[in-house]
Amino acid sequence: MTEKSGVSRRELFQIAGSVPALAAATAGAGVAQTHDTHAGAYQRKVFDEHDWHTVHVLCDLIVPADERSGSATAAGVPEFIDDWLDFRKQEDGHDDLTAQMLGGLAWLDRESSRLFGKAFGGVPVDQQKQILDRIAWPERAAPEDRRWAEFFSQFRDLTLNGFYSSKVGIADLPYLGNTAVEQWKGCDPAVWAKIEERMKNGYKGLGGEVKRWG
């Protein structure tokens, strides 16, 4: 927004973020390219073989395939995260975010080994979920798990950003723009009818309850 009136469009559209803007892969080896045209061409920059496997597992626990779209790994999210960590290191002049992510992955392995005798990537899904359930809702996390809940929140944001800015994720939302519109008509009547109905009757949503519009 700039201006851009100075207002960054991005600032305007962030829902309520708490971490730096997140993003994806390089032009030559990006998520889309990995997924669409250059499968297998991505060269890892941050994760080693073991962590790479854990990242795949964790990404797909966060964004699994469902009836509408594929999983995070199908959308190239591990590649996105690996590239993003390397990118932040270049941009920020330090590798704090990489350290945070690697450290979190190390804890997942330690905790999984302690509880189930094997690294996180090698235990059954229900055991993986047992650990995630402790850290996936920061407010509910036990005091000793709060640090790992913070790690998980950041990892989840990376995964969601990688997924929903990919071609797969854009079709999933769906985002229907970035195209020429012959005649702009404003808010679609079907959309406005729904908003009006909620104003009339009230609405209980994920973000809380909206009272009847007095």
Place this chain on the structure above:
Amino acid sequence: MRGGWAKIVGMAQAKANSKTYDVIVVGSGAGGGVAAHVLSLAGAKVCMLEAGGWYDGTKQSDMFKWPYNAPHRAAETKDKPFGYFDATLLGGWQVPGEPYSNASGTDWKWWRARMLGGRTNHYGRISLRMGPYDFKPYSRDGRGFDWPITYEELAPYYDKAEELIGVFGTHEGLENTPDGKFLPAPAPRGYERLVKLACDKIAVPCIPSRLAILTRGIHGRPACHYCAQCGRACGINANFNSPGVHIFPAIKTGNLEVRTGAMAREVVVGRDGLARGVSYIDKKTRGEVTVNAKVVVLAASCCETARILLNSKSSQFPDGLANSSGLVGKYLMDTVGSDVDGYLPILEDLPPRNEDGVGGMHMYMPWWHYQDQKAGKMPFARGYHIEFGGGRGLPDAGRVRGTGRILGGGYGVELKRNVRKMYGAGIGFSGRGEMIPNADSYCDLDPGRVDQWGIPVLRFHFKWSQDEILQAKHMQDTFKEIITAAGGKYFTDATAENNWGISRGGEIIHEVGAARMGADPNTSVFNPYCQAWDCKNLFVTDAAPFVSNADKNPTLTITALGWRTSEYIAEQVKKRNL
């Protein structure tokens, strides 16, 4: 007028050095563009100097490209602070090899776009006329200074500017919010209609916005196709940008020569005390070139213009050119900014639709407390307008966030389902308010540092006053009220400790006023026609002569004022006064 110029100037020119232009215009943004346009069409032979490279949005825009095909999903970087697709060719908060410094205690940010057209290639296209009060702020509340001109004097040039660049809007008849020559306004998006109803509840006006984007084809330019990416520059020339609207038509007259890579260093002054031309560094060769002209128009951007004047030292003008008042660089202003993010559950899970629209807001809120301020009922002087945005925008780096705040966490199929529902329910409000000029905010030459061209660089000094800080608090309170009225949740880090989230000086990129105009040569640098008191063939058409910085974004006023100044130059040439 064209004939007049050719007859008078043209004949005189034949006797002079063939390399003497009628006019040199330094800079190619909104101010340089309009000067070159008006003067070239009037028949003057114009040489334009641009420090950056050539740019033509119709050939170089990244319109319709997808973030997933760009490095790091088109994320913001140090080189591209507004993201990979932003039109800015070279520049941003830093320009390689061209530093600036901040005095101790100052945290000024200076955005420069080194390219043909400057910041007009990417800016928000918000086009608000200053109102009658805005030209006489001192008379109204005893703060700051009055302009030497009235709204009525500038109004005909607002008309011309709007008719050339194309501005949409509606006629509202609101106080100190003049209507203009508008193209039809685009219908609002769903969230904008909702916010308007929320504003109705709390008596905040919310009206169609006024942006320099074509909703109908004019002057051979086509109408907008509503892809919302104006910041990338428009591939079809449907939004205002100086190259496509001012410069290329001017080149077609055969009267405008554009030199790119030409970094203006100094206005050269003759023994008679008049400007003789401009010396610039040719960035390709690093060599110095002097170009001669009868009239020099500076439009290098507010601060860069002040820098050129301060660097134009001679025996006649030891403190810099046009600086006998000592006011060059002084009373620098930016716009007050403060933001609140919100989330409106009523917008969750709506039928998917393309709600891109134009590259910016279709609705906005003009300032509404004029009478309360006049009655002394407000804790701060001067107003702000509100900009807001939301909806199902293009997913790029950082789009999907806030799942923690809204959902409390989660993962798996349920999370995926929830994100789909939440998409489009986020919203953001930004205030853009008037800063009162103060003596602590100015730029001067850094005593020790130079840029890679050997030109002394600017050093900034900047302070907000209590008026701006309390205005930022009022913004925060208003945004929370609107969001609450719409049944939503708000998120902000603003507190009294951080001055209510007030922006850093320069951050809103509305720097104006470093060489103000006035009615008295002792208290101003330029006269009421933006002609230097000390040097009658030196003019300025950027935001340097601004006396105040109303909440009305500067570009439209730069264009109108620059048009008026250019017409004045043409008339004075006709009358043989220049």
